[in-house]
Amino acid sequence: MSAAVAPSAARAWLVILLVAVSGYGNYYCYDAIGPVADLLQQQRGFSDAQIGLLNAIYSLPNVVMVLVGGLLVDRFGAPLMTLATATLCLVGALLTAFSPDFYGMAAGRLLFGIGAETMGIASLAAAADYFHGPGSRVALAMASLLAIGRLGSYSADMSPTWFAGAYAQGWQPPLVIAAVMAATSCLAAALYWWADRGPRRAGQLPTSQRAEAFVWRDLLHFGRAYWVMLLLCVLWYAVILAFRSTFSIKYFQHVHELDLATAGEMNSYVFLAAVVATPAFGWLCDRQGRYAPFLAFGALLLPLALAILALTHWNLWITTVLIGVSYSLVPAVMWPLASRLVSAQRLGTAIGLMWVVQNAGVGGANLVAGWLNDRAGASAANPAGYDGMMLFFGTASTLGLACALALWWTAGRRHHELRAATSPGHAAAG
Numbered sequence: 141m142s143a144a145v146a147p148s149a150a151r152a153w154l155v156i157l158l159v160a161v162s163g164y165g166n167y168y169c170y171d172a173i174g175p176v177a178d179l180l181q182q183q184r185g186f187s188d189a190q191i192g193l194l195n196a197i198y199s200l201p202n203v204v205m206v207l208v209g210g211l212l213v214d215r216f217g218a219p220l221m222t223l224a225t226a227t228l229c230l231v232g233a234l235l236t237a238f239s240p241d242f243y244g245m246a247a248g249r250l251l252f253g254i255g256a257e258t259m260g261i262a263s264l265a266a267a268a269d270y271f272h273g274p275g276s277r278v279a280l281a282m283a284s285l286l287a288i289g290r291l292g293s294y295s296a297d298m299s300p301t302w303f304a305g306a307y308a309q310g311w312q313p314p315l316v317i318a319a320v321m322a323a324t325s326c327l328a329a330a331l332y333w334w335a336d337r338g339p340r341r342a343g344q345l346p347t348s349q350r351a352e353a354f355v356w357r358d359l360l361h362f363g364r365a366y367w368v369m370l371l372l373c374v375l376w377y378a379v380i381l382a383f384r385s386t387f388s389i390k391y392f393q394h395v396h397e398l399d400l401a402t403a404g405e406m407n408s409y410v411f412l413a414a415v416v417a418t419p420a421f422g423w424l425c426d427r428q429g430r431y432a433p434f435l436a437f438g439a440l441l442l443p444l445a446l447a448i449l450a451l452t453h454w455n456l457w458i459t460t461v462l463i464g465v466s467y468s469l470v471p472a473v474m475w476p477l478a479s480r481l482v483s484a485q486r487l488g489t490a491i492g493l494m495w496v497v498q499n500a501g502v503g504g505a506n507l508v509a510g511w512l513n514d515r516a517g518a519s520a521a522n523p524a525g526y527d528g529m530m531l532f533f534g535t536a537s538t539l540g541l542a543c544a545l546a547l548w549w550t551a552g553r554r555h556h557e558l559r560a561a562t563s564p565g566h567a568a569a570g
């Protein structure tokens with residue numbers, strides 16, 4: 141990192157605000173399928189496997205594309221890549237909303253996914269550009285981005301309540317609203333690109349040439365802690381995204397007998413909690429200089445919540461709070477930790493690689509869960525048909541917890557993290 145004079149705090153936070161608004165539209169569109177899942181089944185005859193595929197197809201091409209995206213972010217810089225990918229997301233969202241058949245919708249989700257994932261990497265790289273060095277507020281900056289992203293997810297879940305008129309007209313108007321959100325995201329990305337030009341030209345930010353000397357062998361130097369975190373990333377996100385963003389609303393409707401608006405609201409509180417709690421946890425991590433114990437605690441709450449959901453009839457608020465804390469804590473710790481485990485020049489690639497495997501996991505989890513539900517005939521008339529899906533999610537999240545504990549034990553003890561704080565970029569290398 142060769143930046144001479146850091147950009148002003150006002151400029152840095154303006155950039156975070158613009159990138160966050162751009163992320164809001166991205167997350168809204170991602171979560172726009174869950175609330176229309178039941179309508180797509182009723183009005184268009186889609187199966188659970190097809191619903192799962194609409195989110196899986198977001199993930200599966202990214203098993204390759206997001207690594208390319210990470211390299212492109214390192215090569216061309218976060219602002220240009222944010223703008224380019226936001227435009228691709230808009231095209232994908234329009235195709236999803238206006239396609240006459242399943243294949244067109246799936247193509248739209250595919251384009252949207254290719255854009256959205258690389259845009260996510262560019263957002264984290266933007267925060268790392270403007271907040272770096274010992275004592276920086278990188279965790280708070282990244283957590284603030286995530287918080288506004290969660291607000292987008294929350295809005296999508298609340299959309300059946302907020303836009304009841306649109307939902308009353310069927311599956312399409314809600315997806316048109318999602319496309320409008322994608323257009324807003326594009327506008328914010330253009331403003332970010334513009335706001336970044338001054339500091340970048342003045343040499344206050346890392347330059348895009350920094351990644352030119354990339355060699356694949358470098359991946360081997362990421363260190364054991366990075367690889368364990370990668371495993372945790374795939375397992376934890378596979379469960380949280382396939383469950384919360386695809387099947388949970390339907391699950392609440394069919395197993396817990398909630399109507400669509402109430403089920404969407406119940407799901408949305410997880411995201412709402414994350415809006416406030418993610419920056420709070422980010423701030424706490426910056427302050428304490430501790431990461432791994434928080435990560436392990438967050439990872440524990442997910443299998444616990446799934447077990448309570450599947451095995452008891454306890455109030456849904458309990459599991460909503462548990463998943464809400466997990467959903468706030470794990471990302472608030474994981475991404476700043478990633479930016480400390482690898483050098484700044486490799487951050488796009490390091491996150492890209494994590495998201496390659498994560499996307500394989502999320503795509504696979506969506507397909508497996510949809511298949512398990514279809515096979516068992518899961519429906520409102522047969523709520524027990526969801527048992528296989530819950531067992532699958534419970535097992536994967538427990539394995540995620542094991543990874544978090546391994547990370548804590550091998551590289552996340554107090555003396556490791558104190559050492560990491562004084563040599564960022566080389567933390568816990570083994």
Ligand SMILES: C[C@H](NC(=O)[C@@H](N)CCCCN)C(=O)O
Pocket residue numbers: 166167170256257260286289377381471475495498
């Ligand atoms: C920052 C992190 N994002 C991811 O892990 C993405 N690969 C997948 C996001 C899917 C929803 N847009 C996060 O959101 O915690």
